[in-house]
Amino acid sequence: MTTLADPVPGGRPGDVERAGALSGELAGRGVHGIVLAYVDTAGIGRVKTIPTAKLASAAAWGVGMSPVFDTFLANDSIVTTDVLGSPDGDLRLYPDLDQLVELAAQPGWAWAPVDRITQEGERHPGCSRTFLRRTVQEAAAHQEITFKAAVEIEWAVARPPDADGAFVPAVTGPAYGATRQVELSDCAAELLAALARQGVDVDQFHPEYAAGQFELSVAALDPVAAADRSVLVRQTIRAVARRHGLAVSFAPAVSGQGVGNGGHIHLSAWRDGVNLHAGGDRRHGMRPEAESIAAGVLGHLPALTAVTAPSPASYLRLKPSQWAGVFTAWGRETREAGLRVITGMAGHRDQAANLEVKPVDLAANPYLALGCLIAAGLDGLAKGARLPQEITGDPAHLSDAEGVRRLPTSLGEAVEEFRTCRPLRAALGPVLADAVIAVRQGEIGAVAGLDDDQVAAAYRWKY
Incomplete structure (x- = not known):
């Protein structure tokens, strides 16, 4: 609790x-x-x-x-x-x-x-944890809806950087490979043991696609606890790695090219203990409330990227055809869409069905990200929003005329979308919304004139 x-x-x-x-x-x-x-x-x-x-x-x-x-x-x-x-x-x-x-x-x-x-x-109007807690409380009080959430953790394992801060992977095995798991075996075993001692329920741990990259998934909790857990898990990963003479980076991109580190968010809405994403008569078993929440998230996704992808380095990761979810599209188990509808296995869908929001990385404040996603979903619920046509395959091959829009390609574009998104700004309140804009503009200014490799280097060891 x-x-x-x-x-x-x-x-x-x-x-x-x-x-x-x-x-x-x-x-x-x-x-x-x-x-x-x-x-x-x-x-x-x-x-x-x-x-x-x-x-x-x-x-x-x-x-x-x-x-x-x-x-x-x-x-x-x-x-x-x-x-x-x-x-x-x-x-x-x-x-x-x-x-x-x-x-x-x-x-x-x-x-x-x-x-x-x-x-x-x-209450301090700039406290992101308070913002998330209030958003969750208001949903329960006014719509009788509660939420469960989980944040995926991706990170790159490196040898301790020299003075130049270069990234040198600490493991050399292939993507998703058994070799890579063996190379990190002692460190990984200690990590799982540490998380278990801390009461963290780990669902999966495995090598990922990019050089030196791993991913860890945890069980869903109430949104405030899920955000807390995301912070705690990263603290633990960093501490265990240090005990093994390794460095870790949760930055969206450790280099100017290639696949970066994500922080996908899983979110489900519940009422009276019933998962609203299963057992309904809408597409893929969604109940009307779940579809409207999904439509609200999808509709506000361009503005949400100012919160879920808040670093200039985030846009080095948000590239088409890299499973980063850079289009305003949705589909069942479609990993290239910005919003992935997960139904889960037959026989377990009443527990497993949820939404996965793809354009999220671990530069995001998890309290802000979850609070804004829920606020966007509640806006869709209030408006009775419906999802557009579902897509299959890679949306990079579709056109704007087919209802698929590319998400912002820079932090500056995301900030402009956020400026004009009244529901998100209203949910945050003027103090926190203005802080988001000011900090994002400051980050843009901090990397003005830098190329992609220099931007990646500027944030490589910050997260």
């Missing part, structure tokens, strides 16, 4: 006492510090840490942090909006005790995601 109540000064009922007990238990197991984790608008994981003995104080009064981090770029430069980016003000970080976990690959440390509130005890 995820704590769904907003933090309050003095602590939520029972939190301070619970934090005190947890602090004692962790200390007894040799845990000396707790990582308080959040993700900024640029998609960079940022942290503050506290001694384990201070957990009860953090549950009561939070831990201080400047609001300026909402407008950090990936290179640590700072941009501004009309309310963010100044040196003024303070926020309080509150750990979610339900998600607190001892880090198996970092002895002596525990980890918890945080929500951020103001010193006056109000």
Whole structure:
């Protein structure tokens, strides 16, 4: 479970006492510090840490942090909006005790995601985790719909970079190959063991297509917990790799050419314990609500890319005919379409059916990405939207006249789509929506004049 109540000064009922007990238990197991984790608008994981003995104080009064981090770029430069980016003000970080976990690959440390509130005890309008939680709560309250989600993790394993930061794959086996799995065998086994100790339910782990690339899939959870898990899994992958003398990159592209790292999102809508993507009379068993949600996501996909593919390096990955999903098209099990409808195996569809959103990478803040996808789906639900004609095969061979549109080919194009998308901007609110635009514009400026290889190098070790 995820704590769904907003933090309050003095602590939520029972939190301070619970934090005190947890602090004692962790200390007894040799845990000396707790990582308080959040993700900024640029998609960079940022942290503050506290001694384990201070957990009860953090549950009561939070831990201080400047609001300026909402407008950090990936290179640590700072941009501004009309309310963010100044040196003024303070926020309080509150750990979610339900998600607190001892880090198996970092002895002596525990980890918890945080929500951020103001010193006056109000929700911080720039907190992406709060945005996702509120979006989920409103869907449950007004439409009686809940969601399950999972974020796929793709990464490239490398030898530790020299001063020039070059990427040198740590394994040489072929795509999806048994040789590559053997080459990473010890590290991979430790990773699976660490994730199991942390309560992460892994569905699959395998070598992927690109040089040195692997993928890990986890079980679906409520969206806030799914975003938390995405952050935790990456922290664990990085820590295990380091213990084996390896480096990892979750960047959308580690080079200017070839297949990049994705972060596909799986999403399903439920009502009263029933999966709305199965057992219905619409195409492929969808119920009317599921089709409208899918149509809302598909219709807003060009604007969504400003959130799901937020880095200039994202557009090195988003190329046709590379299974990146760069067209506004949908189909059952069509991996080239921007939206893939998954029905699952016969006999298991009531549990397995879901949507896979393809143009997503791990430069995306998972809280922003999931919140915006759900908001887009709810907009489609409110309008009773219907899906257009389904496609089969590679949409790169279809024409605009056939209803298939290429997604933005640059971050600048994506930002312009986002600017004019009222449903997404309204869902985010003006403070967070303006932060998204400002940070994206800052990233565009940071790589102005660079070629593809230089853009890839600029972000290679940031994520």
